[in-house]
Amino acid sequence: MLLLLLNRCRVAATVGAAALLGVSAAGCSGDGAEGGCPLIAACGGDPTGVWQVQRACQYTPTTPSQPLNYQQYITQPMDPVVAAVQPLATTAGDWCSSLFYPAPGMIVNVTLWHGPATLQTGTVAFNSNPNSYKTSLVYEALEQSTHFAPPCLQTGGFAASCMQLQTDLLKFYTNAKGQKYDNLTCAQATDGGCDCNYTYEVDIVDQGTWAAQSNGTLLEASEPSLYTYNGIQIAELQPTVPVPITYCAPRTGGLTLSGSNGTSLSGVLGLRTLVLTQ
């Protein structure tokens, strides 16, 4: 009885734009960190063609403490990631978002905070002869905001206006590879600091080869040189071994992909299922 009560049913993540995706799935599961995404039937079929993402099931993973390695640590600004950046386990994060602003017109470093980005649009193309695939996914974290208190803005020995800060942030991110902060604006905050608002975006492209298996799964082998986040290669995030995917492409149309045994699709941690249409 108690065990029955303990069987947890959970509502899965809702992802994607309301118009295009925005679907939620529900399920009961205890197998691994599946985030409530149900397993799909492995009916196999012919997956070739160009498919549009209709809806998805994903959960928001807790990312490890950043940076992932020394190279990422010294990379300024930090490489783009889908999930929110976590501080080291022993601290609560940096109040000034790593802002290094020694002079007007010169932001040397900053890491604008963002929440987990969710899937907005995407396409998946499976080609035959040879068997290649290309997955393109657009993730966004909408209505994000970072507050810079006056002490953070004054560490350079001058008091930047919010307009100046906005200009310099735009300049900083324009010159930084792999950064997409859209609609960035900064406005005066009640404490004399600045509130900067923006949309955070990550465009993921995963390309490689695929092979169908007899048990209704296919293997996607990602090509490292073609795996990019906002156009730059991030070796730490790409799949290192072929990803087994349960798929179903019935003759009635549509294609469903789901990472087998709790794996994530295209190396995007938390992306468990894609429902596609042509």
Place this chain on the structure above:
Amino acid sequence: MRGLSRWRRRLFAVSLASASVAIGPAVRAAGSEATSPEPPVAPPAPSPVTFSAEPPFRLRGIPITTGNSGWGLSLYGFAELDGMVDSTRSFTEGVVNNTLARPDTYAGDNPQVQGTVRNSRLGIDLRAPDFGDLKMAGNVEMDFFGSQASASEGDLYTNAVLRLRHFFVKVSSPVVDVLAGQYHDLYGWGGAGFYPNTIAFLPLLGEIYHRNPQLRLSKVVGSSGATLEVAIAAVRPAERDSALPDGEAGVLFQLHDFRGASAPGASRPQSAPFGVGVSAIGRRFSVTDFAVNPGNEHVAYGGGVAANLFLPIVPAHGADKEDLSNAISLTLEGSIESGAADLYPGLTGGVLFPSLPNPQSTIPVPVYSPNVDPGLVTYDTYGTLRTINWSSALANLQYHLPFGSGKRVWISATGSLIRSTNSVDVTPLAGRSQVWSMGNYVDATLWLSPAPPLLVGLGFQTEAQTFGDGVVARNYRGEVSCYFFF
């Protein structure tokens, strides 16, 4: 000393009291979870010096012969076996106020099972011969939750290490009572009969439950029907660098003829008086500057107020008020505090100190070394030292079925809420997904006592916490426990 006149004895008692810095509660409540009033302990054999037989100097458990020494000694405690199954991997045996594992993580999505005897307990009551008007008693109480930070999982459960719970002396005089040693904190009137009846290990979410070295002065006034106890205590500071003991104070009112069924924690039921208590704590923090090489100390002050109630809704009856058949009792606790989360064990809400600025990504990474435990204070974006605020409420209800004087079968249920007004606000954006600000807890327990020394409990508990990014984590627990009291 025996030759001292009554006047001189009183003068000695007054001197002892005035030499004390602070005041404390009573031996009566010591180890109340394990307290058993039945069968009453036989008075010790006659000796040249007479003992006081009334509480709080009554010996519990099994009396130990001490010959004609004049001392009273008894051994008490219980052997306990607990089995619990959780829907997450958030906790060890005690749920307490720890942070739940977030959903969509392995710890948050997968179950665990534990078996443990570590909550078993041993206690010794000591009573010295009276010295004139002075009555002296002591208590030593231990369980098996000793610190084993580096132990393997197998060693943790099977090679349990003793932990000191209580070790104190209580001196009662006509002027004032003095308690010196480690005992329940006065804040929340710990051990005074306000703990909820539950199979879950105390504390529950949002419950004040803490022991501390302390020096307590108390005075009980009133008749046998109603008493008022006033107490103050100097307690080990939460931060030794504060250079000042914490101060606690409380008032407890009890009606001894208005009694109800009481079983604090997991214990055998007994009759206990209606009680209402109010208590407070005040403390100082002196925290190192937020820098790699600290400059000035930063000072902040914390404190809290708590109110407790034990209300017999359907009181105990019978000539001795020991028939608990159909008795219903309500226990309430409410508290509001700032910078006193340590008195709710495990409670930090996930609040840590911020990272030191490192905009140039220098290596080694600059590290701030705080001189205070986490979850009490932190630095905000302006570099101001802020105490963490929490408020909580807890209610427990127990109903005793009419079998065996209401001491054979009973049920209990608990609900609690806890909320912080600033745990998220004082955390940088990047860390807010690891910080929670609201929690709730519900449990239910069925108790069976086939024989007075035996007790079996079957319980269900659920707890939820809301993190700073809106994510809600929840744990479900089923628990079975068996106790043998002595």
